[in-house]
Amino acid sequence: MRPIGDLAQFMLSKQMQSRLRTSADIAGQETTTGLTNDIAQHLGGASIAVSLLDRKMELLGQHKHGIAEARVFASASQTVLAEIQDQSSQLINSLALASQMQSASELKVLSEKAAQAMIDIVNALNSKIGGKYLFAGSDTQSKPLPDGISLVAMLRSEVSGATTVGDVRNAINTWFETSGGAFETLAYAGSDTGFLQMPIGNGESAKFGLRADGESVRGLIQALGIAAFATDSSIALGTTDQKKLLTDGYNALRQIDLSLTEERAGLGLIEASIENAKIAAEMEISRIERDRLSLIGIDQFEAASKFESAQQQLDVFYRIAARQGRTSLAEYLR
Template sequence: MRAIGDLASFMLSSRFQASLRSSAEFAAQAATTGLASDKARHLGGATMAASLLDRKAVLLEQHQRGIAEAALFAGATQSILGRIQDQTEGLTKNFALVSQLTHGSDFKTLSNSASEVFIDTVNALNSEIAGRHLFSGTDTQTSPLPDGAAVLDRLRSDVAGASSAQDLMNAIDTWFDAPGGVFETDAYQGSQTGFMTLPLSNSDTATFGLRADDDTLRDTLKALAKASLAADDGLGLAASEQAKLLRQGHFELVQSDRNLTEERAILGLTEAMIDATRIATESDLARIASDRLSLIGIDQFEAASEFEAAQQQLEVFYRIAARQSRSSLAEYLR
């Protein structure tokens, strides 16, 4: 009988200890968050409104992640376009001096500079953020173009038969612009239709409407290509023909610079929409937090007092249990 009584006493003691721990944990959570741990008890079972607020908060937090991703992509795209524009503007200033140059070595220097910018521009268009390519349209897992040096080498090989500046300009225009031509079929590897889109909310979507095969970017690459191949050793054009190509490259870069500015302005509108959606989402979350607090908020001072009381009870319980354990051991040894 005594053994059964000891077991019952132990079970009651364990249950009381668990209850005290649970009370301390709930009180600590309530004191920290300012919200009732047991919502159903606090609301008398009427938890529908609180559950709806929780679901809205989860959905808005998902939107927040989409907004952050869209902001990252928009910022990266703007940065890349800015880099391309800065480099092409620098070339444009140098090309403006072509009419004053007479030596082939000067033309060669300008042509080499254009080659470097061409390669860097192509590689910039191949940039990816968080595993997604920015200028491939919907096919974000595929790089839109080969390496910049490879593209220039392929172009150089395909126009090798040109014997004058006009022939070379025509060949380059065809290479880039012909429907089903080399650029569309062999160079550009992204999606032919559609653009990358990211949801921002139930009603708003950010669309990134610039692919590497867009006319604006093609025209930029085309202008750079003409300047890059102007003084190419394999073509062996006369200095006067090289000057024509450099002047044409200068003229086309000025035109493409305006188009790039327009594209960046459009992207700026997208950035503004993303930011406005971010602010609205943060405002909605703040309002939901306020509504939740009005429903299941508690007095944190009272919760802290309950936590202290539960802690004191636990300490008393442990001291009593320790004394009983020592007493039992002494009786056993006798």
């Protein structure tokens, strides 16, 4: 067994070794980070200012998360609107030729192109990002419209059997425009009262005011429907009447195109406000980080000196311990 005196010396040696290692580790960390390891001691116990800054930083982190989410939502909405307007513009260019066409087959190709555009655009309006539907207002968990093929089928049942251009126009206009009518009760399933608002900090929110039941979007689908059913097999119309409906759809789409441009411009303003909020949050975070550094920052050269001193003391300690160990072994063997 180790004598009591030797055991006491051993324990003291272990404690000294631990203190030196701890001092070296702390000094090394402070040298690397430039921050004090003991905030309370560094500030003489007055650490409430640092706590307040940390709380502000935490809140700004939450704001940044909300801003990032709003940016993604706005960008996705803008992308979908751009695709919708691009497809609508292409169809406008095609329908502009309707009045010059003479053959039923050419008119049918145009009408079918309008029907396909209607299906694609309705499906685009059902887009979602991050689990939220883009055009359902505040009810982001509800798919705003049925899929494109289903909506075309719903509208077909309304116009089926029509025999005149007026009948087709009236049926489609009634389906879309009547307050509390088929479109609002059978087709649109999103929020009909509220718009999605996403907080972006400092009491501000980004308000997304475009829904799939909005005037411009609803008018777009309605215009597409008029052109799409010009040559539909459920409606018996001659080529003259078919050209009238295609021209009606063309004129309506041209008017709606301006509304879509205005909607995209409005969304662009929202994107700008979100970007401004992002910049403001980043500037505030930088300011807080500077303030925090001024409180808990240390002289890294001084910390490096402490680290070097602790390392040297450890080296001396290990050399002495090694010599004592060799002496004790020799005496034991003797």
